Amino acid sequence: MNFPQQIRAEFPILDRRVDSRPLVYFDNAATSQRPSCVINLQQELCSGHNANIHRAVHTLSFEATGYYEAGRRAVQKFINAASADEIVLTSGATMSINLVAECLARGGFIGCGDGILLTEAEHHSNIVPWQIVCEHTGSHLEVVPVAAGRNGANDGSVDMAAFCAALQRGVRMVAINHVSNILGVENPIKEMVAAAHGAGVPVLIDGAQGIAHRRVDVQALDCDFYVFSGHKIYAPTGIGVLYAKREWQHRLPPFMGGGDMVGKVSFDKTTYADPPLKFEAGTANFVAGACLRPALEFAAKVMESPAQEAHTGRLISAMNEALASVDGLWVAASDARKRIPLWSFTIDGVHPLDAATLMDKFGVALRSGHMCAEPIVDRIGGGSMLRASLMPYNTLEEVEIFRETLLRTVKMLRK
Amino acid sequence: MMSINDIQDSIIEEFAVYDEWLDKYEYLIDLGRDLPLAEEADKTEGNLIDGCQSRVWLVCRRESDGRLYFRADSDAIITKGIISLLVRIFDGQTPADILAADLYFIDAIGLKENLSPTRAGGLAAMIKRIREIAEQYGEG
Numbered sequence: 001m002n003f004p005q006q007i008r009a010e011f012p013i014l015d016r017r018v019d020s021r022p023l024v025y026f027d028n029a030a031t032s033q034r035p036s037c038v039i040n041l042q043q044e045l046c047s048g049h050n051a052n053i054h055r056a057v058h059t060l061s062f063e064a065t066g067y068y069e070a071g072r073r074a075v076q077k078f079i080n081a082a083s084a085d086e087i088v089l090t091s092g093a094t095m096s097i098n099l100v101a102e103c104l105a106r107g108g109f110i111g112c113g114d115g116i117l118l119t120e121a122e123h124h125s126n127i128v129p130w131q132i133v134c135e136h137t138g139s140h141l142e143v144v145p146v147a148a149g150r151n152g153a154n155d156g157s158v159d160m161a162a163f164c165a166a167l168q169r170g171v172r173m174v175a176i177n178h179v180s181n182i183l184g185v186e187n188p189i190k191e192m193v194a195a196a197h198g199a200g201v202p203v204l205i206d207g208a209q210g211i212a213h214r215r216v217d218v219q220a221l222d223c224d225f226y227v228f229s230g231h232k233i234y235a236p237t238g239i240g241v242l243y244a245k246r247e248w249q250h251r252l253p254p255f256m257g258g259g260d261m262v263g264k265v266s267f268d269k270t271t272y273a274d275p276p277l278k279f280e281a282g283t284a285n286f287v288a289g290a291c292l293r294p295a296l297e298f299a300a301k302v303m304e305s306p307a308q309e310a311h312t313g314r315l316i317s318a319m320n321e322a323l324a325s326v327d328g329l330w331v332a333a334s335d336a337r338k339r340i341p342l343w344s345f346t347i348d349g350v351h352p353l354d355a356a357t358l359m360d361k362f363g364v365a366l367r368s369g370h371m372c373a374e375p376i377v378d379r380i381g382g383g384s385m386l387r388a389s390l391m392p393y394n395t396l397e398e399v400e401i402f403r404e405t406l407l408r409t410v411k412m413l414r415k
Numbered sequence: 416m417m418s419i420n421d422i423q424d425s426i427i428e429e430f431a432v433y434d435e436w437l438d439k440y441e442y443l444i445d446l447g448r449d450l451p452l453a454e455e456a457d458k459t460e461g462n463l464i465d466g467c468q469s470r471v472w473l474v475c476r477r478e479s480d481g482r483l484y485f486r487a488d489s490d491a492i493i494t495k496g497i498i499s500l501l502v503r504i505f506d507g508q509t510p511a512d513i514l515a516a517d518l519y520f521i522d523a524i525g526l527k528e529n530l531s532p533t534r535a536g537g538l539a540a541m542i543k544r545i546r547e548i549a550e551q552y553g554e555g
C-alpha cells in the first residue's frame with residue numbers, strides 16, 4: 001500500500017471542507033472515519049438484506065445472519081481468539097465493560113471487601129461500571145498511579161511496583177487500559193496479565209485506544225477479557241466487542257434477558273442459549289456488526305503494511321516537533337517510549353476550549369476538556385486539556401497545517 | 416434604559432462590519448478582555464454554572480428599582496466575550512422583560528454554534544440560569 005495517498009482515497013469524508021478550509025481531522029481517538037468498503041456494505045445491507053437475524057427461516061434473515069456472523073468471525077481472526085464463540089458483540093466498549101462488571105458481581109466473583117484494580121488513567125467507561133459494582137457489593141477500587149505530570153517522571157508508565165503490591169491486597173479483578181485515551185502510551189499488558197494471573201486475579205483489558213494501533217493476540221496475551229468499540233477502528237458506531245475466554249463465557253451469568261439469549265422459556269423455568277448468544281439479548285445492530293468484517297480486514301491490511309509503519313513514525317516525529325515549537329506547551333507523557341499517534345497537552349495562558357474553538361474555525365478538529373477521564377486530567381491538566389489524535393490516513397501536510405494554525409491560535413488568544 | 420431588542424440590534428450592527436469569522440472572534444476576544452469581572456469573592460460554587468468545558472460564574476442582584484443587574488466571568492476568553500454580550504443585554508432589565516426576551520442576536524451574528532450543548536461553552540446554561548433568576552424575582 002502506498003501511504004498515505006492510497007488509503008486516504010478510501011475515505012470520502014477527508015475531502016470535505018469546514019468553513020471553506022480543508023478539514024484536518026485530528027480527533028480520531030474519539031471516532032475514526034469510515035472507508036468506502038464499510039460505507040458500501042452498510043448501504044448494500046440496508047438496501048438488499050435487511051432482516052432480523054438468528055430467527056426467521058426466510059432468505060433475507062439467512063443472508064443477514066450470514067453477514068453478521070461473518071463480522072464475528074472477522075473479530076476472532078483479527079484478535080486471534082481460539083473460537084468465534086468467545087466473541088460477544090455488544091454496542092461498544094462501554095457496554096462490554098458494564099457487562100463484565102455486572103456479571104462478575106452477580107456471579108459472586110466480586111464481593112464485600114474485595115479490591116478492583118484500575119490505573120489512574122482509565123476512561124470513565126472503565127471506572128464508573130466498577131464503582132457501581134463497589135456500591136452494590138461493598139468492594140472497593142485500588143487505583144495504581146502513572147508517571148505523568150509537570151513535576152517528576154513524565155513517561156506515562158504505570159507504577160508496576162504499586163501494581164504488584166496492590167495485587168497482594170485482596171484484589172479480585174484487574175481492569176486496565178491497553179492505551180490510555182489521555183496519555184497515548186502503550187501499557188505492558190502482557191506483563192501485567194502475567195503478574196495478575198500469578199496472584200490468581202483475572203484481567204480485563206480496555207482496548208478502545210489500543211486496537212487501531214497495535215496488533216492484538218488475545219491467546220498470546222492470555223487476558224480474560226479484551227474489549228473495544230468498532231467506531232474507533234473504521235467500523236460504524238453502535239457495535240463493540242467483548243472477547244471473553246471460553247471458561248468465563250460459561251461461568252458468568254447472562255447479562256440482559258430477552259430474545260435470542262434463551263434456550264427454552266416457560267414461566268416455571270427458562271434455559272439460556274449457549275455463549276456467545278447467552279450475552280446478546282434483543283435484536284442486534286446487525287448492519288454495524290456485519291461491517292466489522294470489512295473494517296477489520298482493512299485495519300489488518302493497514303497495520304501490516306511496512307509503508308504504514310514508516311508513515312506513522314514520520315507523523316509521530318512531525319507532531320512531536322510541531323508541539324515542541326509552541327511556547328509554553330506541555331505534553332502529557334512526553335517522554336513515552338511507546339506512543340500511539342495521540343497527544344494531550346496544555347498551553348500556558350490559553351484555555352483549551354478557546355483553542356479548540358478557534359482551531360475548528362480554521363478547519364482543524366481537536367478534542368478539548370476532560371475527555372471522559374476526569375481523574376487523570378484533573379491531576380495533570382487542571383481539569384481540561386487539548387488532544388490531537390491521528391490515524392494512518394492523516395498526512396504530514398496536515399501536521400504542518402496543525403502547527404501553523406496552533407501558533408496562530410495561541411497568538412490570538414494570548415495577545 | 417435601552418430595551419432588550421434595541422441592544423440586540425446594536426450588537427448585530429456592530430458585528431455587521433465583520434464579514435470574516437476571524438475578525439468576529441477577535442472582537443469577541445477583545446470583549447472578553449474588557450468584561451467587568453465578577454469579584455474573586457463572587458466566584459463561588461454557588462455562582463458557578465455548569466458549562467462542562469469552561470467555567471462561568473454569574474452574579475445577580477436586584478436593586479430597589481426592581482431591575483436585575485448582572486456580573487459574569489469565565490476562565491475561557493471566547494466564552495467570556497459571548498457572556499459579556501448577554502450581560503450587556505440583560506443588565507438593568509426587569510424580570511418580566513427578561514422572561515419575554517427572544518434572543519435573535521445569537522443567530523444573526525453567526526454564533527449559533529456556540530449555543531449547542533456540545534460547544535459546552537456554558538452559553539445555553541447561562542441563558543437558562545438568567546431566566547431562572549428572572550422567574551424567581553418575577554414571582555417574589
Ligand SMILES: Cc1ncc(COP(=O)(O)O)c(C=O)c1O
Pocket residue numbers: 029030092093094095123125126177179180181206208209229372
Ligand atoms: C480508553 C477508552 N475506553 C473506553 C472508551 C469508551 O468507548 P465507547 O464510548 O465507544 O463505548 C473510550 C472512548 O473514548 C476510550 O478511549
